[in-house]
Amino acid sequence: MHHRLRIALAVFSLFQASHVVRAQSAPDTTALPSFRAFPSQRMFPRMSASGTAHQLGMSKDFTTPLIRGSIGYQGPLFETDFGNTQLQLGAGATVLASIIKKPRLLQVVTVDFLVEFPVDIRLSDRLTLRTGYGHFSAHFADDGIEILQKSSVNYAKDYILLLGCWRLPFADAVMYGGGQYAYHSIPVEDKHWVLQWGCEGGNFRILPESYLYFAVDVKWKSEAAWASTQSYQCGLKLFPRNERDLRIAYTFRTGIDDRGQYFLERTDVSQLGVYVDF
DSSP: OHHHHHHHHHHHHHHHHHHHHHHHHSOOOOOOOOEEESOSSOSSOOOTTSTTOSOEEEEEESSSSEEEEEEEEEEEEEEEEETTEEEEEEEEEEEEEEEEEETTEEEEEEEEEEEEEEEEEEOSSSEEEEEEEEEEEEEEOHIIIIISOOOOOOEEEEEEEEEEEEEOSSTTOEEEEEEEEEEEEESOOSOOEEEEEEEEEEEEEEETTEEEEEEEEEEEEGGGTTEEEEEEEEEEEEEEETTEEEEEEEEEEEEEOSSGGGTTOEEEEEEEEEEEEO
8 A cells, every 4th residue: 555655656746847847848838727706807898878788877867757777787707818818707787767756756667677697708908709698678667557557568588698899099998899689589579689889988087086988889679670779978987996986977869768668669868877887
C-alpha cells in the first residue's frame, strides 16, 4: 500500500514538474476560463427609451391623466472568459403599470409582466451579441375591468432574444438592433417577430454631476401588420456612479401601444419621467 502511494506521489511530482517546464517554455493555451459572480459592468446597454425597458421609474403624460410606472431591474449574474470572448448571463424582471389619476383616486388600468434571462457575448471592445429567453404577459387590472368596463384578451409571449450592439467611438454612444422571435404567442399565433433598433449617447457634461443624453428606440411588430412603436427621449443623468444614476427625461412615443391589451391600437404620448438606474 505504501509502495503504491510512493509511486503515485512520484508520478504526480513528475507531472507537476513537466507542467512547470511547459509553462516556462511556451504560452499556456489550456488555462481554464475565469469565472466571476455579480460583475459590476454590463456588456449590453439598457435601451432606456423603450417603453418596456427594465427600470425603476414613473412618468406622466402631458395631454392625458395617464401615469406609467415600472418596478424592475435587469443586471448581470455571472461572467466568464473564453480566450478573447466574454460571456455574461443576466436576469431581469419588471412590472409595468398604467394608472389614470382622478381626484382622490388612482385607477390601475393595466399591469404587464416582463421576465428575461439574457446571454450576452462580447466579441470585441465594440461588438456584443445578445440571445436568451423572455416572457411577456399583459393584463387589465381590476380597475380597468370593473370601473372602466374593459374586456381583456389573453395576451402572452415566450420569445428568444436576437440582438447586437455596437459601441461608437464618439459621444459615448451605442447602437443596437435585431429583435425577438416569439415561439409561443397569443392571441395572434401566426405572427412571431418583433424587429427593433435604437441608439443612446451624448453624456455631455453641462453642470457638475449632470450630463445631457439622448436615446431612440423603434420597434416593428408583425402582429400589428409591421406597424411601428417609435420612442424619442432626451434628458439629464444626475450623480452617475459606475452605471448608476438618476435620470429625468422627456419622451415622445408614437405608434402602436406598448401595453399588450392595446396591441393593435395607436397612441401618441408626451411624458416627463423620473428613473433610477442601478
